[in-house]
Amino acid sequence: DIVMTQSPDSLAVSLGERATINCKSSQSVLHSSNRKSYLAWYQQKPGQPPKLLISWASIRESGVPDRFSGSGSGTDFTLTISSLQAEDVAVYYCQQYYSVLTFGQGTKLEIK
Amino acid sequence: EVQLVESGGGLVKPGESLRLSCEASGFTFSDVWMNWVRQAPGKGLEWVGRIRSKTDGGTTDYAAPVKGRFIISRDDSKNTLYLHMNSLQTEDTAVYFCTGFYIRGRGTLVTVSS
Numbered sequence: 001d002i003v004m005t006q007s008p009d010s011l012a013v014s015l016g017e018r019a020t021i022n023c024k025s026s027q028s029v030l031h032s033s034n035r036k037s038y039l040a041w042y043q044q045k046p047g048q049p050p051k052l053l054i055s056w057a058s059i060r061e062s063g064v065p066d067r068f069s070g071s072g073s074g075t076d077f078t079l080t081i082s083s084l085q086a087e088d089v090a091v092y093y094c095q096q097y098y099s100v101l102t103f104g105q106g107t108k109l110e111i112k
Numbered sequence: 113e114v115q116l117v118e119s120g121g122g123l124v125k126p127g128e129s130l131r132l133s134c135e136a137s138g139f140t141f142s143d144v145w146m147n148w149v150r151q152a153p154g155k156g157l158e159w160v161g162r163i164r165s166k167t168d169g170g171t172t173d174y175a176a177p178v179k180g181r182f183i184i185s186r187d188d189s190k191n192t193l194y195l196h197m198n199s200l201q202t203e204d205t206a207v208y209f210c211t212g213f214y215i216r217g218r219g220t221l222v223t224v225s226s
Contacts, residue, residue, distance in 0.1 A: 103157040
């Protein structure tokens with residue numbers, strides 16, 4: 001199975017500042033047939049299910065604020081929140097769907 | 113709009129069985145490989161198993177912790193996915209989500225406790 005490793009495990013950022021979360025896969029999740037990376041990002045707040053933010057590494061879901069962006073290809077990916085808001089406090093997960101679904105361990109984002 | 117609605121969770125004792133259901137809408141269910149994913153309290157997300165579409169054989173794969181105890185099935189006429197859980201253990205306590213590629217539902221809570 002593909003192992004997904006996120007860094008850091010936790011992150012404290014000031015309001016209005018940039019937050020960056022990294023995700024690395026143990027093998028490429030870029031499909032040669034369509035040149036798409038099979039990588040998603042989720043946000044999970046306490047007591048709620050995960051909310052899909054980003055699919056195909058960089059495609060924002062409808063209704064997701066544009067301060068959230070995804071980048072990367074192959075094995076290295078990044079979720080960036082350009083200007084942190086209080087409501088962004090959550091745990092963030094990456095997930096690959098290139099093969100059997102696997103998830104990163106999560107990154108806890110807090111306000112500094 | 114894609115919707116996945118899980119149901120059937122509850123409190124059971126170790127060794128007992130439970131069947132979860134997932135009703136799907138907003139996409140061609142029969143074409144999609146479906147998965148179950150779970151999240152134990154305070155923990156991360158764990159893949160449980162998957163079932164291929166009938167056209168791809170309808171076969172199943174399972175994670176090691178549940179292999180031999182859990183069975184995934186599907187009824188494409190009802191757009192419904194099932195998870196039959198046998199010999200439940202306390203470690204199976206979790207919220208269970210059905211997914212295609214992505215988690216979109218609220219999940220259903222299974223608690224295994226004596």
